[in-house]
Amino acid sequence: MSASTILFLVGGLVLLVLGAEWLVRGASSIATRLGIAPIVIGLTVVAFGTGAPEMAVSIGASVSGNADVSLGNVVGSNIVNILFILGVSAVFGGLSIEQRLIRIDIPLLTVISFVTLGLALNGSFGRIEGAVFFVSLLVYTGWLIRNARRESKAVEAEYVSEVASLEGSTVQKPLLLQILLVIAGLALLVLGAQWLVDAATEIAVSLGVSDLVIGLTIVAAGTSLPELATSVMAAIRGQRDIAVGNVVGSNLFNLLGVLGASAAISKNGVSVADAALRLDIPVMIAATIVLIPICWNGFQIKRWEGILLAAFYVAYVAYLILESGESTVLETYRTMMLIVVPVVMIAFGAAGVQGWRRHRRQS
Numbered sequence: 001m002s003a004s005t006i007l008f009l010v011g012g013l014v015l016l017v018l019g020a021e022w023l024v025r026g027a028s029s030i031a032t033r034l035g036i037a038p039i040v041i042g043l044t045v046v047a048f049g050t051g052a053p054e055m056a057v058s059i060g061a062s063v064s065g066n067a068d069v070s071l072g073n074v075v076g077s078n079i080v081n082i083l084f085i086l087g088v089s090a091v092f093g094g095l096s097i098e099q100r101l102i103r104i105d106i107p108l109l110t111v112i113s114f115v116t117l118g119l120a121l122n123g124s125f126g127r128i129e130g131a132v133f134f135v136s137l138l139v140y141t142g143w144l145i146r147n148a149r150r151e152s153k154a155v156e157a158e159y160v161s162e163v164a165s166l167e168g169s170t171v172q173k174p175l176l177l178q179i180l181l182v183i184a185g186l187a188l189l190v191l192g193a194q195w196l197v198d199a200a201t202e203i204a205v206s207l208g209v210s211d212l213v214i215g216l217t218i219v220a221a222g223t224s225l226p227e228l229a230t231s232v233m234a235a236i237r238g239q240r241d242i243a244v245g246n247v248v249g250s251n252l253f254n255l256l257g258v259l260g261a262s263a264a265i266s267k268n269g270v271s272v273a274d275a276a277l278r279l280d281i282p283v284m285i286a287a288t289i290v291l292i293p294i295c296w297n298g299f300q301i302k303r304w305e306g307i308l309l310a311a312f313y314v315a316y317v318a319y320l321i322l323e324s325g326e327s328t329v330l331e332t333y334r335t336m337m338l339i340v341v342p343v344v345m346i347a348f349g350a351a352g353v354q355g356w357r358r359h360r361r362q363s
Contacts, residue, residue, distance in 0.1 A: 042245025090306025293352020
């Protein structure tokens, strides 16, 4: 383990933090100037920007003839985004949830996740299906921006006051400077994530960690580091709308944009492994569904709920490692998860129903 490896590791962390800071600062200021709610900026500019690593990896894999990587990259990133990134972000003071996310975006993400499963059941995600997905992303984005502009007059004064109190003189700076701040932040996020993944992989190899474990942990989570840094920074800075919108928007972008584009440009589409149909896609759908009752319970993700989400991600990774190593405790672990997971999901569901009833009474 050389000094340069340590330098890249530290440098990657610094770039992630700095890039996330610039991205959140610039995005919130742009939202204020254009009269657009930060949640919309989180669902579009921030989400698509932090999703750039997934797009780069998947498109590169498709062009090189390894389109199979695309589905695993997308599904794995979506699982990381919901369970780990939202979970860790919620630990930093909890996350508030916009009602439009519960009414529109999270149900839409759930439907698209089920559609993805349905289209993948035959073992392949075809070029036409990919093209339809990508066009759907363009339509969704256009509708989102148009709808946001129509509502901007009603919310502009509120967000100007809110963001001005957080940003101080930043809001008064030229719009071009804020756009450059967002672009620079995205560039630092991508570069920092690459440095960090490369350095962490080299350190793991020097410590004797197997390629399998490295792939399931460092590399799998590497492309989601920009989302993690951005969401945590947004939560710390009080821009919780951006934090949640970033994750939901990134997951929509991954399925419609990344998977769609990868399948559309690949000659044979994207093949779907049996393991993905049996475990990974169902886990992605379950993680998406559980967001609905969590969000209905007070329109926020509380600290303890964030801890549970992150714990489920750790349990998921542990299962992958045990399964790949053919461990003797795998069957016991699987049985335990089959008991624990439904119980926790039922508890989340019951809490969500109570929260929804309280909201209806108050309305």
